[in-house]
Amino acid sequence: MDHISPVLWQFLQKWLTHFALFPPEASKIAPQMDALYFFMVLVSLVGLTLVVLLIVGFSILYSKTRHPHAVQIEGSTILEATWTIIPLGLFLIMFVWGALLYFRIYTPPANAMNIYVVGKQWMWKVEHPGGQHEINALHVPTGRPVQLTIISQDVFHSFSIPAFRVKREAIPGRYTTVWFEATTPGTYHLFCTQYCGTNHSQMIGDVVVMNPDDFRKWLDSSTSGDSLAQDGERLFASLSCNACHNTRPDARGPSLANVYNSRLTLSTGETITADEAYLRQAILNPSQHITQGYAPIMPTYQGQVSEEGVIALVEYIKNLDSDYRVQQTLNTTDLVPESAGGKPVAGAKAPAAEKEVKP
Amino acid sequence: MSAATIVSLPDQSTARIPKMNFLTKENGLLSWLLTGDHKRIATLYLISISFFFFVGGSLAGLIRLELLTPQTSLMAADTYNKVFTMHGVIMVFLFLVPSVPATIGNFVIPMMVGARDLALPKINLLSWYLYIIAGFMVIYTMAAGGVDTGWTFTSPLSTHYLNTHVISTGLAIFVAGFSSIFTGLNFIVTIHKMRAPGMTWFRLPLFVWSNYAASILMVLGTPVLAITLVLVVLERTVHIGVFDPAYGGDPILFQHLFWFYSHPAVYIMILPGMGVISEVVSTFSRKRVFGYTAVAFSSVAIAVFGFFVWAHHMFIMGISNYAALVFSLLTMLVAVPSAIKIFNWAFTLYKGSITFETPMLYAFGFMGLFTIGGMTGVFLGATGTDIHLTETYFIVAHFHFVMVGGMLMAFLSGIHFWWPKWTGRMYPEKISQLAAIVTFIGFNFTFFPQFILGTLGMPRRYAAYPPEFQALNVFSTAGATILGVGYLLPILYLTWSLRYGAVAGNNPWQATGLEWQTQSPPLTENFPEIPIVDHEAYDYEWLERQQEKEVASVG
Numbered sequence: 001m002d003h004i005s006p007v008l009w010q011f012l013q014k015w016l017t018h019f020a021l022f023p024p025e026a027s028k029i030a031p032q033m034d035a036l037y038f039f040m041v042l043v044s045l046v047g048l049t050l051v052v053l054l055i056v057g058f059s060i061l062y063s064k065t066r067h068p069h070a071v072q073i074e075g076s077t078i079l080e081a082t083w084t085i086i087p088l089g090l091f092l093i094m095f096v097w098g099a100l101l102y103f104r105i106y107t108p109p110a111n112a113m114n115i116y117v118v119g120k121q122w123m124w125k126v127e128h129p130g131g132q133h134e135i136n137a138l139h140v141p142t143g144r145p146v147q148l149t150i151i152s153q154d155v156f157h158s159f160s161i162p163a164f165r166v167k168r169e170a171i172p173g174r175y176t177t178v179w180f181e182a183t184t185p186g187t188y189h190l191f192c193t194q195y196c197g198t199n200h201s202q203m204i205g206d207v208v209v210m211n212p213d214d215f216r217k218w219l220d221s222s223t224s225g226d227s228l229a230q231d232g233e234r235l236f237a238s239l240s241c242n243a244c245h246n247t248r249p250d251a252r253g254p255s256l257a258n259v260y261n262s263r264l265t266l267s268t269g270e271t272i273t274a275d276e277a278y279l280r281q282a283i284l285n286p287s288q289h290i291t292q293g294y295a296p297i298m299p300t301y302q303g304q305v306s307e308e309g310v311i312a313l314v315e316y317i318k319n320l321d322s323d324y325r326v327q328q329t330l331n332t333t334d335l336v337p338e339s340a341g342g343k344p345v346a347g348a349k350a351p352a353a354e355k356e357v358k359p
Numbered sequence: 360m361s362a363a364t365i366v367s368l369p370d371q372s373t374a375r376i377p378k379m380n381f382l383t384k385e386n387g388l389l390s391w392l393l394t395g396d397h398k399r400i401a402t403l404y405l406i407s408i409s410f411f412f413f414v415g416g417s418l419a420g421l422i423r424l425e426l427l428t429p430q431t432s433l434m435a436a437d438t439y440n441k442v443f444t445m446h447g448v449i450m451v452f453l454f455l456v457p458s459v460p461a462t463i464g465n466f467v468i469p470m471m472v473g474a475r476d477l478a479l480p481k482i483n484l485l486s487w488y489l490y491i492i493a494g495f496m497v498i499y500t501m502a503a504g505g506v507d508t509g510w511t512f513t514s515p516l517s518t519h520y521l522n523t524h525v526i527s528t529g530l531a532i533f534v535a536g537f538s539s540i541f542t543g544l545n546f547i548v549t550i551h552k553m554r555a556p557g558m559t560w561f562r563l564p565l566f567v568w569s570n571y572a573a574s575i576l577m578v579l580g581t582p583v584l585a586i587t588l589v590l591v592v593l594e595r596t597v598h599i600g601v602f603d604p605a606y607g608g609d610p611i612l613f614q615h616l617f618w619f620y621s622h623p624a625v626y627i628m629i630l631p632g633m634g635v636i637s638e639v640v641s642t643f644s645r646k647r648v649f650g651y652t653a654v655a656f657s658s659v660a661i662a663v664f665g666f667f668v669w670a671h672h673m674f675i676m677g678i679s680n681y682a683a684l685v686f687s688l689l690t691m692l693v694a695v696p697s698a699i700k701i702f703n704w705a706f707t708l709y710k711g712s713i714t715f716e717t718p719m720l721y722a723f724g725f726m727g728l729f730t731i732g733g734m735t736g737v738f739l740g741a742t743g744t745d746i747h748l749t750e751t752y753f754i755v756a757h758f759h760f761v762m763v764g765g766m767l768m769a770f771l772s773g774i775h776f777w778w779p780k781w782t783g784r785m786y787p788e789k790i791s792q793l794a795a796i797v798t799f800i801g802f803n804f805t806f807f808p809q810f811i812l813g814t815l816g817m818p819r820r821y822a823a824y825p826p827e828f829q830a831l832n833v834f835s836t837a838g839a840t841i842l843g844v845g846y847l848l849p850i851l852y853l854t855w856s857l858r859y860g861a862v863a864g865n866n867p868w869q870a871t872g873l874e875w876q877t878q879s880p881p882l883t884e885n886f887p888e889i890p891i892v893d894h895e896a897y898d899y900e901w902l903e904r905q906q907e908k909e910v911a912s913v914g
Contacts, residue, residue, distance in 0.1 A: 162816020
């Protein structure tokens with residue numbers, strides 16, 4: 001290889017050893033999506049070959065030298081129907097197949113473990129229910145469905161894990177969800193795929209897939225002491241939510257025990273399911289979400305609680321399974337004052353949130 | 360490649376460019392700046408969009424250079440963001456949207472329908488001035504420091520979080536939008552009202568049909584974009600809460616409004632290009648377009664369905680799963696007319712008498728690349744695969760196959776095809792065939808690797824990327840260099856041909872369109888007298904009889 005410049009040689013060598021062509025399949029859905037992907041590649045190749053064969057074949061057969069006089073043909077209904085119906089049929093197959101995958105990816109199973117993700121310029125903050133906090137990293141176990149509840153605290157971001165073939169937009173002001181079940185331990189790319197400003201390309205991280213045992217060890221070694229629900233409980237008390245939501249007979253607000261996933265009738269007569277998105281809206285924009293039978297007296301908490309704080313509150317409310325738990329909150333003495341400035345600052349989180357785990 | 364050609368040029372020793380034509384009728388800068396002649400306005404457009412193509416292309420070169428290495432080595436991330444934003448804004452709004460309609464369409468549509476001009480010549484001139492004002496505003500934006508919203512202006516990023524020149528760019532696109540609304544309006548009125556006697560709807564060349572469909576999209580779609588951008592500007596300046604959740608707005612609403620225009624916009628861009636391909640494929644295979652009515656109606660079908668697929672840009676954005684289902688189905692339906700067109704063009708070749716001049720080579724390039732671009736669109740239209748592929752380089756590759764591989768190929772095909780009519784002179788054939796092939800090869804090298812990058816998950820709009828993506832990016836940048844040569848060549852030899860090209864005569868391609876039955880370059884009035892049309896479009900037998908008659912009467 002003397003005649004190749006050393007720079008070029010090094011470069012070629014780097015290519016040959018460090019050259020990706022297809023992403024790893026590390027989730028249960030990945031092989032299913034790849035099956036459709038390769039079906040589409042196959043159909044495209046057949047279609048392209050057909051078009052190229054027609055063009056090249058006709059160009060050779062009917063070039064002016066070989067075929068000096070054109071024969072005028074109006075068209076052919078049968079032929080045209082053929083190339084309308086066959087592509088339509090193939091496209092419809094892809095539509096149905098794609099829709100099945102889509103519903104699977106965006107419909108989390110009931111037993112999924114929920115992890116919260118907050119996007120902000122330019123980092124991903126991940127909150128495990130056990131109180132583990134991560135930045136630009138996500139640790140998940142194999143063999144267990146994991147649901148991500150995603151929100152952005154500023155602009156659009158998009159949470160993408162190519163090795164799992166899943167992606168979901170992080171939207172300011174509303175929760176989105178996606179789920180996956182990791183299959184192969186390893187470290188995979190995590191990208192922000194929605195352009196979000198200057199350091200968009202730095203908003204990347206690692207998804208670490210671990211065996212259930214390793215994951216449990218990781219959870220134990222990374223916990224900040226308090227679970228997300230405990231953080232939420234503290235916030236619940238410090239924001240004086242329990243002044244009204246206190247389960248007493250004369251309470252001004254409805255009891256929150258078992259409210260999660262229940263059907264609520266609003267003062268507008270509308271019935272809705274109290275999911276995470278509803279709970280979040282009810283905290284930040286209460287006047288739009290009055291439960292039937294209660295006066296619209298709840299003040300908005302917009303700007304007073306950070307997205308992480310809301311997540312902690314939501315997680316707390318989700319875990320409230322009896323009036324007794326609410327009453328216990330009333331007795332919580334270890335209160336952390338919410339910052340007075342009204343701006344969502346670090347203090348809005350429970351103190352444990354500051355002990356974030358770096359990957 | 361066979362040596363046979365259909366080019367029939369007049370005897371070069373005696374042939375002259377007609378003394379009286381639209382180029383020589385009046386002289387002086389003012390006669391151009393105040394002209395109402397559609398051919399002169401088309402010429403003004405051609406010069407201005409070529410300039411902006413050059414600017415946008417140079418920015419693309421910078422993007423590819425930066426992506427040669429995984430780190431941000433050539434420029435900082437925010438500079439890179441400005442470069443790709445300006446590339447997108449210029450290429451979409453100042454090149455692709457006006458490219459075929461405002462230049463080639465402006466030039467040939469009145470002649471094709473047998474009219475002396477467009478219905479509203481002053482509006483036509485106004486439309487060019489609006490385009491130029493928009494162009495200056497974009498240049499001003501670049502000089503003042505640029506804008507880094509991406510061409511999609513996603514709110515709340517554009518309305519709240521960036522301090523670059525969003526307002527001047529937004530207003531520039533607002534103004535450019537009116538330029539395109541006026542062009543569309545003019546075409547619709549002209550095609551309805553100014554057809555020559557005997558020129559029925561089904562005798563119109565397919566180029567007119569496809570531009571008519573595109574005009575409807577322009578007139579109905581562009582106002583929505585204009586309103587959206589005004590709202591973005593208002594939200595930035597006076598903080599009305601429409602899109603930004605911090606002011607009580609809904610960012611998803613922005614996505615709906617933006618894509619309600621911007622998806623039909625891709626059909627605004629591609630439909631006129633499809634019209635060019637119909638003309639070229641028919642002329643160089645000496646045959647009526649296979650299934651004329653199917654091709655004509657497929658243009659209209661694309662225009663109609665094109666309005667009901669916008670939410671396929673939002674499958675991962677938390678729209679309802681059932682909405683995604685409906686929009687995915689409609690997207691599959693809109694893919695069908697494009698497939699029909701491809702096969703109809705391919706079968707136009709069947710039993711033809713084919714020659715391989717430059718416009719035909721570009722048209723073949725279009726058919727191959729558009730097939731790939733269209734099929735990969737189905738990957739993205741299917742909801743499941745869209746989740747993995749959207750917002751990655753797969754998207755970038757897909758729309759460059761459609762817009763550059765499709766539309767730009769069609770534009771170059773059309774420019775070469777009508778160049779003799781426009782200037783009265785032929786371009787040099789051999790070197791232009793070479794340019795067409797170089798463009799095709801360079802294009803594939805540039806954009807094909809990006810499909811693989813996208814499948815790997817490389818996100819778009821990244822100034823830096825993980826090192827294992829470098830090999831494919833190097834391929835892509837190398838291809839862009841070849842592509843650059845492919846685009847520079849026509850600029851050089853077409854300029855050369857203005858003075859040294861062979862005199863073309865009225866109808867060098869033996870084409871049937873009415874524009875070919877008049878002198879080249881045409882008179883300002885297009886025709887000495889308004890033609891009476893007694894034959895179908897692409898009636899090559901009529902043309903032969905016509906020529907026999909002429910020989911007989913001269914002899």
